Amino acid sequence: MDACLSALDLACRRGDRVLFRGVSFALESGKALHVTGPNGCGKSSLIRILAGLLRPFAGSVERAGAAALVDGRLAFDEHLPLGRALAFWERLDGGSADLEALGLADLIDVPVRYLSTGQRKRAALARLTGQGAPIWLLDEPLNGLDAAGAALVEAMVAEHLGAGGVAVIASHQPFALASGRTFHLPDHAA
Numbered sequence: 001m002d003a004c005l006s007a008l009d010l011a012c013r014r015g016d017r018v019l020f021r022g023v024s025f026a027l028e029s030g031k032a033l034h035v036t037g038p039n040g041c042g043k044s045s046l047i048r049i050l051a052g053l054l055r056p057f058a059g060s061v062e063r064a065g066a067a068a069l070v071d072g073r074l075a076f077d078e079h080l081p082l083g084r085a086l087a088f089w090e091r092l093d094g095g096s097a098d099l100e101a102l103g104l105a106d107l108i109d110v111p112v113r114y115l116s117t118g119q120r121k122r123a124a125l126a127r128l129t130g131q132g133a134p135i136w137l138l139d140e141p142l143n144g145l146d147a148a149g150a151a152l153v154e155a156m157v158a159e160h161l162g163a164g165g166v167a168v169i170a171s172h173q174p175f176a177l178a179s180g181r182t183f184h185l186p187d188h189a190a
């Protein structure tokens with residue numbers, strides 16, 4: 001898998017506040033960036049800019065390869081059983097996830113709206129796996145997960161990087177990355 005993601009001199013404005021300026025980085029295949037910083041400094045906004053969902057105030061983003069986003073929003077039909085909700089995306093994405101490994105195998109008949117916080121996160125990770133996108137944009141991917149779930153996400157990211165993907169992870173929590181670095185987004189809003 002070949003992938004590349006770069007940000008050049010990015011600035012982000014929300015309302016009348018500039019949250020950050022001068023953010024630049026380049027990630028080649030196999031590399032990851034862990035974005036940290038205080039509440040409200042703009043981590044989620046940066047992820048959304050990288051995903052193409054939010055226009056930067058200045059600067060530009062270059063992506064080589066499709067991007068997949070995991071954030072707090074679960075793009076599943078809440079009324080469908082999990083298995084059918086996942087099948088909907090599998091038909092569009094062309095790939096599927098190992099539900100046993102994700103701890104979801106026993107939940108396929110449970111309506112999405114009944115899933116717990118951690119189970120919803122695991123479901124989002126199942127969709128991510130099925131997408132087969134080389135660029136992963138993960139906004140607080142460990143939120144709601146138990147220790148085993150957190151270790152699973154770290155292993156998934158390591159495998160993804162090993163296969164030549166790239167990843168940007170916004171997280172308050174420590175995130176084990178063999179092939180990546182941490183980028184601290186300071187609280188510049190004024």
Ligand SMILES: Nc1ncnc2c1ncn2[C@@H]1O[C@H](COP(=O)(O)OP(=O)(O)OP(=O)(O)O)[C@@H](O)[C@H]1O
Binds near residue numbers: 039040041042044
């Ligand atoms: N649509 C919007 N209009 C104006 N301000 C916004 C909008 N969306 C977000 N903000 C503000 O932008 C700031 C940064 O939000 P963002 O969610 O990117 O921060 P964050 O670093 O991810 O925070 P946290 O660590 O709490 O998740 C916050 O002060 C937030 O209130």
